[in-house]
Amino acid sequence: xxxxxxxxxxxxxxGKIPCRSTNCKAxxxxxxxxxxxxxxxPCNRRKFEEFDKANRKDINLFENVMDPVEIIKxxxxxKDRSDPLMHYTPYPYPIERxxxxxxxxxxxxxxxxxxxxxxxxxKDVAIDIAIELVSLFNLDxxxxxxxxxxxxxxxxxxxxxxxxxxxxDNILKRLSDxxxxxxxxxxxxxxxxxxxxxxKKVVRWYAEKSKKSFPHPSPITDHxxxxxxxxxxxxxxxxxxxxxxxxxxxxxxxxxxxxxxxxQSGNDHxxxxxxxxxxxIRLDLSDKRLSFIEWTKPYxxxxxxxxCVDYSDRYFAAIxxxxxxxxxxxxxxxPEAPEWADELFEPLKNxxxxxxxxxxxxxxxxxxxxxxxxxxGFPSWIQHYDYQHCxxxxxxxxxxxxxxxxxxxxxxxxxxxxxxxxxxxxxxxxQQS
Ligand SMILES: [Zn+2]
Ligand SMILES: [Zn+2]
Ligand SMILES: [Zn+2]
Numbered sequence: 001x002x003x004x005x006x007x008x009x010x011x012x013x014x015g016k017i018p019c020r021s022t023n024c025k026a027x028x029x030x031x032x033x034x035x036x037x038x039x040x041x042p043c044n045r046r047k048f049e050e051f052d053k054a055n056r057k058d059i060n061l062f063e064n065v066m067d068p069v070e071i072i073k074x075x076x077x078x079k080d081r082s083d084p085l086m087h088y089t090p091y092p093y094p095i096e097r098x099x100x101x102x103x104x105x106x107x108x109x110x111x112x113x114x115x116x117x118x119x120x121x122x123k124d125v126a127i128d129i130a131i132e133l134v135s136l137f138n139l140d141x142x143x144x145x146x147x148x149x150x151x152x153x154x155x156x157x158x159x160x161x162x163x164x165x166x167x168x169d170n171i172l173k174r175l176s177d178x179x180x181x182x183x184x185x186x187x188x189x190x191x192x193x194x195x196x197x198x199x200k201k202v203v204r205w206y207a208e209k210s211k212k213s214f215p216h217p218s219p220i221t222d223h224x225x226x227x228x229x230x231x232x233x234x235x236x237x238x239x240x241x242x243x244x245x246x247x248x249x250x251x252x253x254x255x256x257x258x259x260x261x262x263x264q265s266g267n268d269h270x271x272x273x274x275x276x277x278x279x280x281i282r283l284d285l286s287d288k289r290l291s292f293i294e295w296t297k298p299y300x301x302x303x304x305x306x307x308c309v310d311y312s313d314r315y316f317a318a319i320x321x322x323x324x325x326x327x328x329x330x331x332x333x334x335p336e337a338p339e340w341a342d343e344l345f346e347p348l349k350n351x352x353x354x355x356x357x358x359x360x361x362x363x364x365x366x367x368x369x370x371x372x373x374x375x376x377g378f379p380s381w382i383q384h385y386d387y388q389h390c391x392x393x394x395x396x397x398x399x400x401x402x403x404x405x406x407x408x409x410x411x412x413x414x415x416x417x418x419x420x421x422x423x424x425x426x427x428x429x430x431q432q433s
Contacts, residue, residue, distance in 0.1 A: 060089035157192035195227035207235035244292040245377025248352035262352040268326040270305035299323025304428035311335035372404040388427040390420035
Protein backbone atom coordinates (compact mmCIF):
# COMPACT_ATOMS: atom_id res chain seq x y z
CA UNK A 1 0.00 0.00 0.00
CA UNK A 2 2.83 2.31 0.91
CA UNK A 3 4.59 1.66 -2.41
CA UNK A 4 1.36 2.28 -4.27
CA UNK A 5 0.83 5.64 -2.53
CA UNK A 6 4.43 6.58 -3.23
CA UNK A 7 3.90 5.82 -6.91
CA UNK A 8 0.79 7.96 -7.04
CA UNK A 9 2.62 10.77 -5.24
CA UNK A 10 5.55 10.65 -7.66
CA UNK A 11 3.13 10.82 -10.57
CA UNK A 12 1.30 13.78 -9.09
CA UNK A 13 4.65 15.49 -8.68
CA UNK A 14 5.45 15.16 -12.43
CA GLY A 15 1.98 16.44 -13.27
CA LYS A 16 0.25 13.11 -13.97
CA ILE A 17 -2.82 11.52 -12.35
CA PRO A 18 -4.81 8.30 -12.83
CA CYS A 19 -7.96 8.29 -14.98
CA ARG A 20 -11.06 8.46 -12.77
CA SER A 21 -12.88 5.57 -14.51
CA THR A 22 -13.12 2.63 -12.08
CA ASN A 23 -11.65 -0.04 -14.32
CA CYS A 24 -9.14 2.08 -16.20
CA LYS A 25 -5.41 1.96 -15.44
CA ALA A 26 -4.44 4.90 -17.64
CA UNK A 27 -2.27 7.69 -16.23
CA UNK A 28 -2.99 11.07 -17.72
CA UNK A 29 -1.59 14.57 -17.80
CA UNK A 30 -3.21 17.10 -15.47
CA UNK A 31 -3.89 19.24 -18.48
CA UNK A 32 -5.86 16.42 -20.12
CA UNK A 33 -7.71 15.85 -16.86
CA UNK A 34 -8.73 19.46 -16.64
CA UNK A 35 -10.18 19.27 -20.13
CA UNK A 36 -11.99 15.94 -19.73
CA UNK A 37 -13.11 16.13 -16.10
CA UNK A 38 -10.50 13.60 -15.03
CA UNK A 39 -10.90 10.97 -17.74
CA UNK A 40 -8.32 9.63 -20.16
CA UNK A 41 -9.01 10.24 -23.84
CA PRO A 42 -10.44 6.77 -24.67
CA CYS A 43 -12.73 6.86 -21.59
CA ASN A 44 -13.78 10.38 -22.46
CA ARG A 45 -14.64 9.36 -25.99
CA ARG A 46 -16.61 6.36 -24.73
CA LYS A 47 -18.53 8.60 -22.34
CA PHE A 48 -19.46 10.90 -25.20
CA GLU A 49 -20.51 8.03 -27.42
CA GLU A 50 -22.72 6.63 -24.67
CA PHE A 51 -24.31 10.01 -24.10
CA ASP A 52 -24.77 10.48 -27.80
CA LYS A 53 -26.38 7.06 -28.16
CA ALA A 54 -28.78 7.67 -25.27
CA ASN A 55 -29.80 11.17 -26.38
CA ARG A 56 -29.50 11.27 -30.12
CA LYS A 57 -32.50 12.18 -32.20
CA ASP A 58 -32.68 10.23 -35.43
CA ILE A 59 -34.39 12.05 -38.23
CA ASN A 60 -35.21 10.17 -41.39
CA LEU A 61 -36.32 12.74 -43.92
CA PHE A 62 -36.71 10.02 -46.55
CA GLU A 63 -39.27 8.00 -44.63
CA ASN A 64 -42.26 7.14 -46.84
CA VAL A 65 -41.03 9.42 -49.62
CA MET A 66 -41.31 7.56 -52.93
CA ASP A 67 -41.22 10.35 -55.51
CA PRO A 68 -37.67 10.53 -56.96
CA VAL A 69 -37.88 14.32 -57.36
CA GLU A 70 -38.72 14.70 -53.67
CA ILE A 71 -35.94 12.29 -52.67
CA ILE A 72 -33.44 14.32 -54.68
CA LYS A 73 -34.62 17.60 -53.16
CA UNK A 74 -34.34 16.20 -49.63
CA UNK A 75 -30.94 14.69 -50.40
CA UNK A 76 -29.44 18.02 -51.50
CA UNK A 77 -31.34 20.36 -49.20
CA UNK A 78 -29.11 22.07 -46.60
CA LYS A 79 -29.60 20.43 -43.19
CA ASP A 80 -29.73 22.18 -39.85
CA ARG A 81 -26.56 21.01 -38.07
CA SER A 82 -26.79 23.33 -35.07
CA ASP A 83 -27.81 20.51 -32.73
CA PRO A 84 -25.04 17.86 -32.62
CA LEU A 85 -27.53 15.32 -31.27
CA MET A 86 -29.63 15.48 -34.43
CA HIS A 87 -28.66 12.64 -36.72
CA TYR A 88 -29.97 12.64 -40.26
CA THR A 89 -30.41 9.14 -41.61
CA PRO A 90 -28.46 9.00 -44.86
CA TYR A 91 -30.20 7.91 -48.02
CA PRO A 92 -29.54 4.15 -48.23
CA TYR A 93 -28.54 4.02 -51.94
CA PRO A 94 -26.26 6.07 -54.17
CA ILE A 95 -28.29 9.13 -55.20
CA GLU A 96 -27.26 8.55 -58.84
CA ARG A 97 -29.66 5.62 -58.91
CA UNK A 98 -32.55 7.95 -58.10
CA UNK A 99 -31.46 10.37 -60.82
CA UNK A 100 -31.39 7.49 -63.28
CA UNK A 101 -35.03 6.73 -62.43
CA UNK A 102 -36.22 10.22 -63.37
CA UNK A 103 -38.64 10.37 -66.27
CA UNK A 104 -39.30 13.11 -68.80
CA UNK A 105 -41.91 14.85 -66.64
CA UNK A 106 -39.65 14.86 -63.56
CA UNK A 107 -36.80 16.78 -65.15
CA UNK A 108 -38.65 20.11 -65.65
CA UNK A 109 -39.62 19.98 -61.96
CA UNK A 110 -35.98 19.61 -60.98
CA UNK A 111 -34.89 22.38 -63.37
CA UNK A 112 -37.48 24.65 -61.76
CA UNK A 113 -36.23 23.69 -58.30
CA UNK A 114 -32.60 24.30 -59.29
CA UNK A 115 -33.45 27.79 -60.52
CA UNK A 116 -35.33 28.49 -57.30
CA UNK A 117 -32.31 27.41 -55.32
CA UNK A 118 -30.07 29.76 -57.34
CA UNK A 119 -32.49 32.60 -56.70
CA UNK A 120 -32.52 31.78 -52.98
CA UNK A 121 -28.73 32.02 -52.89
CA UNK A 122 -28.27 28.24 -52.43
CA LYS A 123 -25.67 28.09 -55.19
CA ASP A 124 -23.96 24.89 -54.02
CA VAL A 125 -27.20 22.92 -53.86
CA ALA A 126 -28.19 24.18 -57.32
CA ILE A 127 -24.82 23.31 -58.85
CA ASP A 128 -24.81 19.84 -57.28
CA ILE A 129 -28.17 19.08 -58.88
CA ALA A 130 -27.15 20.65 -62.20
CA ILE A 131 -24.01 18.47 -62.30
CA GLU A 132 -26.08 15.30 -61.94
CA LEU A 133 -28.60 16.39 -64.57
CA VAL A 134 -25.98 17.41 -67.13
CA SER A 135 -23.99 14.21 -66.54
CA LEU A 136 -26.94 11.93 -67.12
CA PHE A 137 -29.29 13.59 -69.58
CA ASN A 138 -28.94 15.11 -73.04
CA LEU A 139 -31.60 17.73 -72.52
CA ASP A 140 -32.04 21.46 -72.78
CA UNK A 141 -30.75 23.09 -69.59
CA UNK A 142 -30.70 26.62 -71.02
CA UNK A 143 -32.86 27.97 -68.18
CA UNK A 144 -30.30 26.87 -65.57
CA UNK A 145 -27.33 28.05 -67.64
CA UNK A 146 -28.87 31.48 -68.18
CA UNK A 147 -29.33 31.83 -64.45
CA UNK A 148 -25.73 30.71 -63.79
CA UNK A 149 -24.42 33.21 -66.34
CA UNK A 150 -26.45 35.98 -64.72
CA UNK A 151 -24.41 35.46 -61.54
CA UNK A 152 -21.13 34.96 -63.47
CA UNK A 153 -20.91 31.32 -62.50
CA UNK A 154 -19.08 29.12 -65.03
CA UNK A 155 -17.74 26.42 -62.80
CA UNK A 156 -17.64 23.51 -63.36
CA UNK A 157 -17.30 24.22 -67.07
CA UNK A 158 -18.87 20.89 -68.07
CA UNK A 159 -22.26 22.26 -67.04
CA UNK A 160 -22.07 23.95 -70.45
CA UNK A 161 -21.79 20.63 -72.25
CA UNK A 162 -23.97 20.80 -75.34
CA UNK A 163 -25.48 24.17 -74.36
CA UNK A 164 -27.78 25.70 -76.94
CA UNK A 165 -26.60 28.37 -79.48
CA UNK A 166 -28.09 31.24 -77.42
CA UNK A 167 -25.83 30.35 -74.49
CA UNK A 168 -22.83 29.90 -76.79
CA ASP A 169 -23.36 33.33 -78.37
CA ASN A 170 -23.73 34.86 -74.95
CA ILE A 171 -20.35 33.42 -73.89
CA LEU A 172 -18.73 34.64 -77.13
CA LYS A 173 -20.18 38.09 -76.53
CA ARG A 174 -18.78 38.19 -73.01
CA LEU A 175 -15.36 37.20 -74.28
CA SER A 176 -15.36 39.98 -76.86
CA ASP A 177 -16.70 42.49 -74.29
CA UNK A 178 -13.79 41.53 -72.16
CA UNK A 179 -11.30 42.05 -74.97
CA UNK A 180 -12.61 45.58 -75.18
CA UNK A 181 -11.70 46.29 -71.60
CA UNK A 182 -14.15 44.65 -69.22
CA UNK A 183 -11.79 42.43 -67.20
CA UNK A 184 -14.23 41.39 -64.52
CA UNK A 185 -14.82 37.84 -65.74
CA UNK A 186 -12.44 35.00 -65.55
CA UNK A 187 -11.40 34.43 -69.16
CA UNK A 188 -10.21 30.91 -68.54
CA UNK A 189 -13.57 29.85 -67.19
CA UNK A 190 -15.29 31.33 -70.22
CA UNK A 191 -12.88 29.59 -72.60
CA UNK A 192 -13.47 26.29 -70.89
CA UNK A 193 -17.25 26.68 -70.87
CA UNK A 194 -17.08 27.49 -74.57
CA UNK A 195 -14.95 24.42 -75.27
CA UNK A 196 -17.61 22.33 -73.55
CA UNK A 197 -20.27 23.77 -75.84
CA UNK A 198 -17.97 22.57 -78.61
CA UNK A 199 -20.34 22.95 -81.58
CA LYS A 200 -19.30 23.87 -85.15
CA LYS A 201 -19.16 27.59 -84.51
CA VAL A 202 -17.01 27.05 -81.42
CA VAL A 203 -14.65 24.77 -83.35
CA ARG A 204 -14.25 27.48 -86.02
CA TRP A 205 -13.66 30.07 -83.32
CA TYR A 206 -10.93 27.95 -81.74
CA ALA A 207 -9.38 27.24 -85.15
CA GLU A 208 -9.18 31.01 -85.78
CA LYS A 209 -7.55 31.59 -82.42
CA SER A 210 -4.94 28.91 -82.93
CA LYS A 211 -4.13 30.21 -86.45
CA LYS A 212 -3.49 33.65 -84.97
CA SER A 213 -1.04 32.35 -82.41
CA PHE A 214 0.88 30.21 -84.98
CA PRO A 215 3.74 29.16 -84.90
CA HIS A 216 3.31 29.05 -81.13
CA PRO A 217 0.78 26.60 -79.76
CA SER A 218 -2.26 28.52 -78.59
CA PRO A 219 -2.66 28.32 -74.83
CA ILE A 220 -6.43 28.45 -75.19
CA THR A 221 -6.60 25.23 -77.23
CA ASP A 222 -5.68 23.54 -73.96
CA HIS A 223 -9.25 24.15 -72.87
CA UNK A 224 -10.58 21.98 -75.65
CA UNK A 225 -8.68 19.04 -74.22
CA UNK A 226 -10.33 19.60 -70.88
CA UNK A 227 -13.59 19.24 -72.78
CA UNK A 228 -12.32 16.06 -74.46
CA UNK A 229 -11.47 17.20 -77.98
CA UNK A 230 -8.75 18.81 -80.05
CA UNK A 231 -8.36 20.39 -83.48
CA UNK A 232 -6.99 18.02 -86.09
CA UNK A 233 -4.67 19.10 -88.92
CA UNK A 234 -7.66 20.22 -90.99
CA UNK A 235 -9.00 22.24 -88.05
CA UNK A 236 -11.87 19.85 -87.46
CA UNK A 237 -13.01 18.65 -84.07
CA UNK A 238 -11.40 15.36 -83.11
CA UNK A 239 -12.96 13.71 -80.07
CA UNK A 240 -10.59 12.13 -77.58
CA UNK A 241 -13.24 9.84 -76.13
CA UNK A 242 -16.14 7.72 -77.35
CA UNK A 243 -19.67 8.97 -76.86
CA UNK A 244 -20.82 5.37 -76.29
CA UNK A 245 -20.25 4.00 -72.82
CA UNK A 246 -20.91 0.72 -71.02
CA UNK A 247 -20.21 0.41 -67.36
CA UNK A 248 -18.37 -2.55 -65.92
CA UNK A 249 -20.38 -4.08 -63.12
CA UNK A 250 -18.53 -5.72 -60.28
CA UNK A 251 -19.31 -9.37 -59.51
CA UNK A 252 -17.63 -11.21 -56.68
CA UNK A 253 -18.07 -14.58 -58.38
CA UNK A 254 -17.11 -14.76 -62.03
CA UNK A 255 -19.90 -16.13 -64.25
CA UNK A 256 -19.16 -19.56 -65.77
CA UNK A 257 -18.48 -18.01 -69.14
CA UNK A 258 -17.04 -14.54 -69.34
CA UNK A 259 -17.24 -12.84 -72.72
CA UNK A 260 -14.73 -10.19 -71.73
CA UNK A 261 -12.47 -11.66 -69.02
CA UNK A 262 -11.24 -8.98 -66.62
CA UNK A 263 -8.36 -8.75 -64.16
CA GLN A 264 -6.55 -11.84 -65.36
CA SER A 265 -2.85 -12.36 -65.59
CA GLY A 266 -1.48 -11.76 -69.05
CA ASN A 267 0.95 -13.84 -71.11
CA ASP A 268 3.84 -11.40 -71.12
CA HIS A 269 5.99 -10.01 -68.34
CA UNK A 270 6.93 -6.50 -67.31
CA UNK A 271 10.62 -6.05 -68.13
CA UNK A 272 10.99 -3.71 -65.19
CA UNK A 273 9.61 -5.66 -62.22
CA UNK A 274 9.56 -9.11 -63.97
CA UNK A 275 5.97 -9.69 -62.86
CA UNK A 276 3.26 -10.84 -65.22
CA UNK A 277 1.26 -8.11 -66.89
CA UNK A 278 -2.38 -7.82 -65.84
CA UNK A 279 -5.10 -7.86 -68.46
CA UNK A 280 -7.50 -5.27 -67.10
CA ILE A 281 -9.92 -6.60 -69.68
CA ARG A 282 -9.81 -8.64 -72.87
CA LEU A 283 -12.50 -7.36 -75.20
CA ASP A 284 -14.11 -9.64 -77.77
CA LEU A 285 -15.02 -7.33 -80.63
CA SER A 286 -17.61 -9.73 -82.04
CA ASP A 287 -19.84 -8.36 -79.25
CA LYS A 288 -22.19 -5.89 -80.97
CA ARG A 289 -22.09 -3.56 -77.96
CA LEU A 290 -18.46 -2.79 -78.74
CA SER A 291 -18.93 -1.93 -82.40
CA PHE A 292 -18.19 1.72 -81.58
CA ILE A 293 -14.52 0.92 -80.89
CA GLU A 294 -12.17 1.56 -83.80
CA TRP A 295 -10.27 -1.70 -83.91
CA THR A 296 -9.88 -4.17 -86.76
CA LYS A 297 -8.65 -7.31 -84.98
CA PRO A 298 -11.07 -9.73 -83.28
CA TYR A 299 -9.69 -9.11 -79.77
CA UNK A 300 -8.38 -6.13 -77.88
CA UNK A 301 -6.62 -6.61 -74.57
CA UNK A 302 -6.07 -3.64 -72.30
CA UNK A 303 -3.08 -4.72 -70.27
CA UNK A 304 -0.67 -3.05 -67.91
CA UNK A 305 1.69 -3.72 -65.03
CA UNK A 306 -0.40 -2.77 -62.03
CA UNK A 307 2.70 -2.47 -59.89
CA CYS A 308 4.77 -0.21 -62.14
CA VAL A 309 1.94 1.96 -63.46
CA ASP A 310 1.44 3.37 -59.95
CA TYR A 311 4.98 4.77 -60.01
CA SER A 312 5.21 5.88 -63.64
CA ASP A 313 3.59 8.76 -65.46
CA ARG A 314 2.25 6.21 -67.95
CA TYR A 315 2.73 2.58 -68.86
CA PHE A 316 2.69 1.57 -72.51
CA ALA A 317 1.70 -1.86 -73.77
CA ALA A 318 1.82 -3.12 -77.34
CA ILE A 319 -1.04 -5.20 -78.72
CA UNK A 320 0.01 -8.16 -80.88
CA UNK A 321 -1.74 -9.88 -83.80
CA UNK A 322 -3.90 -11.98 -81.44
CA UNK A 323 -5.02 -8.88 -79.59
CA UNK A 324 -2.85 -9.82 -76.60
CA UNK A 325 -1.17 -7.19 -74.51
CA UNK A 326 2.63 -7.37 -74.44
CA UNK A 327 5.56 -5.34 -73.12
CA UNK A 328 6.29 -2.19 -75.12
CA UNK A 329 9.82 -0.93 -75.65
CA UNK A 330 8.41 2.61 -75.41
CA UNK A 331 8.54 2.13 -71.64
CA UNK A 332 12.01 3.56 -71.27
CA UNK A 333 12.46 5.15 -67.86
CA UNK A 334 12.08 2.58 -65.13
CA PRO A 335 10.19 4.11 -62.18
CA GLU A 336 11.61 4.09 -58.70
CA ALA A 337 9.24 2.03 -56.62
CA PRO A 338 9.63 1.66 -52.87
CA GLU A 339 10.56 -1.81 -51.53
CA TRP A 340 7.11 -2.37 -50.06
CA ALA A 341 5.51 -1.98 -53.49
CA ASP A 342 6.06 -5.72 -54.07
CA GLU A 343 4.56 -6.78 -50.76
CA LEU A 344 1.38 -4.85 -51.39
CA PHE A 345 0.89 -6.37 -54.79
CA GLU A 346 -1.88 -8.94 -54.72
CA PRO A 347 -3.71 -10.81 -57.43
CA LEU A 348 -7.15 -9.42 -58.22
CA LYS A 349 -10.27 -11.14 -57.01
CA ASN A 350 -13.10 -9.22 -58.58
CA UNK A 351 -14.56 -9.73 -61.96
CA UNK A 352 -16.20 -7.07 -64.10
CA UNK A 353 -19.07 -7.62 -66.49
CA UNK A 354 -20.06 -5.25 -69.29
CA UNK A 355 -23.52 -3.80 -68.63
CA UNK A 356 -26.34 -4.81 -70.99
CA UNK A 357 -27.45 -1.26 -71.61
CA UNK A 358 -25.19 1.70 -72.37
CA UNK A 359 -25.02 4.53 -69.86
CA UNK A 360 -24.41 8.24 -70.33
CA UNK A 361 -20.88 8.87 -71.58
CA UNK A 362 -20.70 11.65 -69.01
CA UNK A 363 -21.89 9.63 -66.03
CA UNK A 364 -18.50 10.00 -64.36
CA UNK A 365 -17.90 13.70 -65.04
CA UNK A 366 -18.06 14.16 -61.31
CA UNK A 367 -15.46 11.60 -60.23
CA UNK A 368 -17.04 11.04 -56.78
CA UNK A 369 -19.95 8.94 -58.01
CA UNK A 370 -19.85 5.16 -57.46
CA UNK A 371 -19.23 2.47 -60.13
CA UNK A 372 -16.77 4.33 -62.32
CA UNK A 373 -15.31 1.35 -64.19
CA UNK A 374 -16.37 1.60 -67.82
CA UNK A 375 -15.53 1.01 -71.47
CA UNK A 376 -15.83 4.13 -73.63
CA GLY A 377 -17.35 7.36 -72.33
CA PHE A 378 -15.67 10.42 -70.88
CA PRO A 379 -12.83 9.94 -68.37
CA SER A 380 -13.50 10.71 -64.69
CA TRP A 381 -10.42 12.78 -64.04
CA ILE A 382 -9.52 12.94 -60.36
CA GLN A 383 -6.66 15.35 -61.07
CA HIS A 384 -6.04 17.48 -64.14
CA TYR A 385 -6.96 15.89 -67.49
CA ASP A 386 -4.07 13.86 -68.87
CA TYR A 387 -4.54 12.49 -72.39
CA GLN A 388 -1.54 10.55 -73.64
CA HIS A 389 0.43 10.96 -76.84
CA CYS A 390 1.20 7.93 -78.92
CA UNK A 391 5.00 7.56 -78.79
CA UNK A 392 5.00 6.14 -82.31
CA UNK A 393 2.79 8.49 -84.39
CA UNK A 394 2.65 11.34 -81.83
CA UNK A 395 -1.11 11.73 -82.11
CA UNK A 396 -3.24 12.09 -79.00
CA UNK A 397 -4.46 8.66 -77.97
CA UNK A 398 -8.19 8.03 -77.53
CA UNK A 399 -9.58 7.26 -74.09
CA UNK A 400 -10.90 3.70 -74.22
CA UNK A 401 -11.92 2.94 -70.66
CA UNK A 402 -11.24 3.23 -66.96
CA UNK A 403 -11.01 0.90 -63.98
CA UNK A 404 -11.84 2.16 -60.54
CA UNK A 405 -9.38 1.28 -57.80
CA UNK A 406 -12.41 0.06 -55.83
CA UNK A 407 -12.68 -2.81 -58.29
CA UNK A 408 -9.01 -3.74 -58.03
CA UNK A 409 -6.51 -4.44 -55.29
CA UNK A 410 -5.42 -0.83 -54.83
CA UNK A 411 -8.75 0.22 -53.28
CA UNK A 412 -8.72 3.81 -54.51
CA UNK A 413 -7.84 5.94 -57.48
CA UNK A 414 -8.64 5.25 -61.12
CA UNK A 415 -6.68 3.55 -63.93
CA UNK A 416 -7.25 5.24 -67.29
CA UNK A 417 -6.51 3.43 -70.54
CA UNK A 418 -5.80 5.14 -73.89
CA UNK A 419 -5.45 3.57 -77.29
CA UNK A 420 -3.79 4.32 -80.61
CA UNK A 421 -5.48 1.84 -82.96
CA UNK A 422 -3.20 2.78 -85.84
CA UNK A 423 -0.05 1.82 -83.91
CA UNK A 424 -1.63 -0.94 -81.75
CA UNK A 425 -0.44 0.69 -78.56
CA UNK A 426 -2.19 1.30 -75.27
CA UNK A 427 -1.16 3.55 -72.42
CA UNK A 428 -2.36 3.27 -68.83
CA UNK A 429 -2.18 6.05 -66.26
CA UNK A 430 -3.25 6.22 -62.65
CA GLN A 431 -4.64 9.10 -60.62
CA GLN A 432 -5.75 9.32 -57.03
CA SER A 433 -7.02 12.06 -54.79
ZN1 LIG B 1 -9.58 5.84 -18.73
ZN1 LIG C 1 6.20 -3.87 -63.63
ZN1 LIG D 1 0.08 5.97 -82.90
